[in-house]
Amino acid sequence: MKIAVDEEKCCGAGQCVLLAPEVFDQRDDDGVVILLDERPPENLYGPVREAAAVCPAAAIEVGEGA
Template structure:
């Protein structure tokens, strides 16, 4: 799995961090998403997919 994020589309909602804090964080200055691990282990796949679904801006894409 590979994660792609459109930081321009991010609205700093923080839902990704709530769903998968091991994979996502937010910048201090503006809350925009930061990907901590663009290729997370399979054990986090469900949480990463949940983060993508929760994203209000649909800024997160999960690729195989």
Template sequence: MKVTVDQDKCVSSGQCVLNAADVFDQRDDDGVVLLLNDSPTSDQATNVRNAAAACPALAIDIEE
């Protein structure tokens, strides 16, 4: 799994962090998504998929 984010699309909803805090974070100043790990483990995969599905801006892209 390879994860990318588009910070320009991000609307700072925080759904990514709520679903996969070990893979995503948010900038302190504006809440825009930060990618902490672009190659999550298989144990993290379900949470990352949930984060992508919950993102209202579709700012998370997953390549399986």
């Protein structure tokens, strides 16, 4: 799995951080997503997919390739 985020789309809702705090964080000044781990371990795939699915701005892209 490889993750990409689009900071321009991010609205700072923070759902990704709540679901997968090992993978996502937010900037203090504006709440925009920070990607901590673009290739998370397999045990985090479920939370990452859920974070991408619930992102109101569709700012998280999950690629299943290497």
